[in-house]
Amino acid sequence: MNKPLFLKRLLEIIPGGLSWSIIILLIALAFLNPVSCAVIIISFDFYWIIRTVYLTILLVMAHQRLFQQKNENWLKACQGLSLRLGFAQLYQVVIFPVYNEGLEVLRPSLAALSASDYPQDKIIVVMAFEERSLEARKHASILEKEFSGKFGAYLSTFHPDGLPQEGRTKGANATWAAKEARKLLDARSITYEQAVVSCFDADTCVDREYFACLAYHFLTSEKRHQASYQPMPVYNNNIWQAPFFARLVEISSTFCQMIESMRLEKFVTFSSHSMSFKTLVEIDYWPTNMISDDSVIYWKSYLYYNGDYRVIPLYVTVSLDVAYSSNIWRTIVVQYKQKRRWAWGVENFPFVVSGFIKNKNIKLSNKIRRSFHLLESHVTWAVWAVILVVIGPLPAVFGGSFFNQTAIAYNLPKITGLLFKFTLYTSLTWIFLSWTILPPRPKGTSWLKHVFLIAEWVFVPLIILVIGSVPALDAQTRLMLAKYMEFNPTLKGNKML
Amino acid sequence: MYTFQKIRSLLFFLSVLLFCTGLPVILSYALGYKFNTRSFKFVKTGLIFIKTQPAQSQIYLNNRLIPEKTPASIQELLPGSYKITLALEEHYPWEGQVEVEAGKASRVDKVILFSKRPSLQQLSREKFSSFRVDQERKMVYYLDQEKKLVYRSNLDASDLEDIASLPDSFSQINGWEISPDRKKLFIFNYRQINVIHFDVQNDYEYPLAPVFLEYPQSKVLAVFWHSDSYHLVVFTDKHVQVAESRPGALPVNLVELNKAGPDAFYDTKEDVLYFSDTQRNSAGILQNNLYKLELSADLDLLQRLINPPFSQPKPAAKEELSE
Numbered sequence: 001m002n003k004p005l006f007l008k009r010l011l012e013i014i015p016g017g018l019s020w021s022i023i024i025l026l027i028a029l030a031f032l033n034p035v036s037c038a039v040i041i042i043s044f045d046f047y048w049i050i051r052t053v054y055l056t057i058l059l060v061m062a063h064q065r066l067f068q069q070k071n072e073n074w075l076k077a078c079q080g081l082s083l084r085l086g087f088a089q090l091y092q093v094v095i096f097p098v099y100n101e102g103l104e105v106l107r108p109s110l111a112a113l114s115a116s117d118y119p120q121d122k123i124i125v126v127m128a129f130e131e132r133s134l135e136a137r138k139h140a141s142i143l144e145k146e147f148s149g150k151f152g153a154y155l156s157t158f159h160p161d162g163l164p165q166e167g168r169t170k171g172a173n174a175t176w177a178a179k180e181a182r183k184l185l186d187a188r189s190i191t192y193e194q195a196v197v198s199c200f201d202a203d204t205c206v207d208r209e210y211f212a213c214l215a216y217h218f219l220t221s222e223k224r225h226q227a228s229y230q231p232m233p234v235y236n237n238n239i240w241q242a243p244f245f246a247r248l249v250e251i252s253s254t255f256c257q258m259i260e261s262m263r264l265e266k267f268v269t270f271s272s273h274s275m276s277f278k279t280l281v282e283i284d285y286w287p288t289n290m291i292s293d294d295s296v297i298y299w300k301s302y303l304y305y306n307g308d309y310r311v312i313p314l315y316v317t318v319s320l321d322v323a324y325s326s327n328i329w330r331t332i333v334v335q336y337k338q339k340r341r342w343a344w345g346v347e348n349f350p351f352v353v354s355g356f357i358k359n360k361n362i363k364l365s366n367k368i369r370r371s372f373h374l375l376e377s378h379v380t381w382a383v384w385a386v387i388l389v390v391i392g393p394l395p396a397v398f399g400g401s402f403f404n405q406t407a408i409a410y411n412l413p414k415i416t417g418l419l420f421k422f423t424l425y426t427s428l429t430w431i432f433l434s435w436t437i438l439p440p441r442p443k444g445t446s447w448l449k450h451v452f453l454i455a456e457w458v459f460v461p462l463i464i465l466v467i468g469s470v471p472a473l474d475a476q477t478r479l480m481l482a483k484y485m486e487f488n489p490t491l492k493g494n495k496m497l
Numbered sequence: 498m499y500t501f502q503k504i505r506s507l508l509f510f511l512s513v514l515l516f517c518t519g520l521p522v523i524l525s526y527a528l529g530y531k532f533n534t535r536s537f538k539f540v541k542t543g544l545i546f547i548k549t550q551p552a553q554s555q556i557y558l559n560n561r562l563i564p565e566k567t568p569a570s571i572q573e574l575l576p577g578s579y580k581i582t583l584a585l586e587e588h589y590p591w592e593g594q595v596e597v598e599a600g601k602a603s604r605v606d607k608v609i610l611f612s613k614r615p616s617l618q619q620l621s622r623e624k625f626s627s628f629r630v631d632q633e634r635k636m637v638y639y640l641d642q643e644k645k646l647v648y649r650s651n652l653d654a655s656d657l658e659d660i661a662s663l664p665d666s667f668s669q670i671n672g673w674e675i676s677p678d679r680k681k682l683f684i685f686n687y688r689q690i691n692v693i694h695f696d697v698q699n700d701y702e703y704p705l706a707p708v709f710l711e712y713p714q715s716k717v718l719a720v721f722w723h724s725d726s727y728h729l730v731v732f733t734d735k736h737v738q739v740a741e742s743r744p745g746a747l748p749v750n751l752v753e754l755n756k757a758g759p760d761a762f763y764d765t766k767e768d769v770l771y772f773s774d775t776q777r778n779s780a781g782i783l784q785n786n787l788y789k790l791e792l793s794a795d796l797d798l799l800q801r802l803i804n805p806p807f808s809q810p811k812p813a814a815k816e817e818l819s820e
Binding site: 035038039042043046047050051053054057058061065262263264405406407408409410411412414415 | 501502504505508509512515516519520523524526527528529542543544546570600601602
């Protein structure tokens with residue numbers, strides 16, 4: 001095995017190896033030295049409670065910012081900006097990578113775009129279809145008829161299948177579309193500095209003021225080209241229709257993203273996001289052979305700018321579909337696969353660390369800090385629920401009579417129970433906040449649904465069990481064993497996305 | 498955003514501080530360590546966990562009342578022996594000596610504090626000789642040897658009814674039992690077994706006349722109902738027999754006994770009889786052996802034995818279980 005390949009495999013093995021080592025070690029300790037295991041469990045529980053309370057406070061702060069900025073008139077703010085900042089010349093390139101999504105998914109996304117308060121002649125829409133998709137041409141033609149006159153420019157692109165160095169990924173399609181958009185910008189003599197590109201999931205419905213908010217932040221930020229702009233994803237498109245399980249998971253995802261927006265030193269792009277077109281061209285577009293293109297684009301930029309690259313949170317929402325299926329079991333499977341795909345973001349670790357090794361201009365402390373954050377977040381994701389739910393009771397079960405006579409055996413459930421009482425208060429906060437971000441109740445939906453929306457939070461422990469750690473552990477194990485995942489679009493609202 | 502980041506940094510450092518200071522406290526508490534303010538040293542302590550039934554009893558530790566009430570754990574006790582007294586009003590107190598070891602939990606969790614005024618209730622004012630409680634059907638059966646009557650009531654004795662009359666000729670009842678289907682009972686003494694059907698609606702296909710089984714040559718030690726509520730398993734000093742509970746039925750000797758012991762147990766669920774018998778061992782010494790006789794699997798055999806010839810009882814096979 002040559003050296004680069006060996007390094008790549010080593011870095012691929014580290015996250016999964018670490019997660020499995022922690023789990024196996026703790027299980028072995030529960031048998032061999034239950035007192036030590038109990039000490040670790042209590043320490044972890046205490047750490048987890050403090051972390052939960054800390055993150056909940058961050059969530060409240062992010063929520064406050066979201067509601068503060070919701071009432072801002074961003075367009076007016078942009079128009080009030082100095083002329084030299086160039087709002088009047090700023091173009092928005094919006095790329096929708098499409099695979100098999102039907103018109104019922106694509107139409108609302110384009111309709112939301114056309115309802116934006118941003119000058120429509122400055123919006124360039126690129127519907128990026130896959131050539132291999134059977135209905136691509138038909139859908140492209142229908143949508144062109146309906147929407148092409150509403151924007152400054154409207155392009156339909158068809159990404160050829162099987163190009164060299166490419167996987168069947170969303171990033172490959174988005175890259176093809178961005179290159180086509182580049183030709184259009186060149187043809188219209190629009191410089192890349194004048195364009196902001198947004199890469200949206202096909203089901204993304206932007207808020208009316210999204211582009212104005214984006215433009216304001218883009219124009220007023222220092223080193224505007226060295227930043228990505230991340231809106232808050234909410235899953236409001238079909239949240240009232242989605243089953244409780246999927247709804248809870250997606251609300252939790254929104255909350256996680258909101259929390260991350262408060263931790264700027266760790267903040268990474270996720271799902272639908274925007275950035276300078278100039279930067280996109282300079283870093284050679286999205287990766288064409290990686291599944292987690294949304295986060296890898298950030299890391300590519302970070303490496304390209306020698307660590308001087310950041311993600312700026314936009315406290316404005318983009319609404320997506322909740323992924324669900326026809327019954328609860330299928331929904332669990334759909335959600336599991338989606339979370340596993342997200343957890344496949346662990347592929348960023350070898351990408352980033354090998355990038356750090358090659359790049360001599362990034363400070364070592366930054367390299368260590370960012371690598372540690374990346375590794376820690378993925379390993380924690382893979383082990384936390386296992387430690388709390390599976391390993392927690394093991395010392396008492398397998399500790400034997402000697403352990404059960406010890407003070408710690410008696411105190412373990414008592415302390416754990418007491419600590420977790422604190423999570424009740426954080427849960428109440430989460431319930432309240434989830435209620436505030438809900439879209440208006442659709443006509444014909446009983447007000448009792450509000451009560452159900454609150455009551456269904458009792459199922460959180462079940463959700464933790466099913467999709468807490470297992471998808472992450474699954475993804476890391478696959479990476480560890482070099483069983484690379486392929487991009488599988490998620491089933492959302494009974495439609496493939 | 499800058500202000501938010503400052504608050505966040507402050508929160509982060511507070512969280513780290515809380516973790517670093519709180520964890521040693523929590524862990525030392527969990528492991529049973531206590532800081533001795535006099536010696537300025539950590540000492541390893543133990544704890545006593547006390548649980549009583551009923552709860553909320555007062556706890557005296559070495560004759561000193563402590564604020565906690567049961568269930569409670571008395572933490573941070575130095576190793577040694579402690580006198581525990583548990584007191585609850587109107588209940589008998591409990592007292593005991595408990596050893597506390599460093600880092601260990603001593604449990605006093607099987608304490609029942611019995612009431613000084615037990616809940617005693619007179620259920621029945623009727624006169625009777627003996628009774629049986631049927632937990633499954635929540636009934637009580639009474640036998641009045643004087644009036645020669647059998648009664649039945651619910652568990653509160655509030656719904657008493659006559660259900661059968663005993664034969665006048667039957668003197669001295671040694672034992673009785675209600676059949677599993679609760680439609681009849683047997684009574685027996687050393688020489689006689691009598692099956693009496695209740696005076697209530699029944700769906701038997703066979704006659705309901707009283708059944709008398711006479712034992713002039715042997716002594717009836719115990720009688721049991723077979724689970725079919727029709728056969729009787731009779732344990733005499735000479736044989737283990739089965740007999741149908743119908744007039745004129747001839748019993749079948751299943752096992753011949755040498756010298757039956759006083760004990761026999763019948764498992765009605767499995768239809769198995771456990772009994773003891775005396776046998777001479779290889780050294781020529783008499784000793785008691787335990788036997789198990791299965792009557793469920795061989796029910797067909799049992800019917801063949803009983804029904805066709807009604808002839809001489811066959812010599813019974815003896816199954817030895819243990820020596």
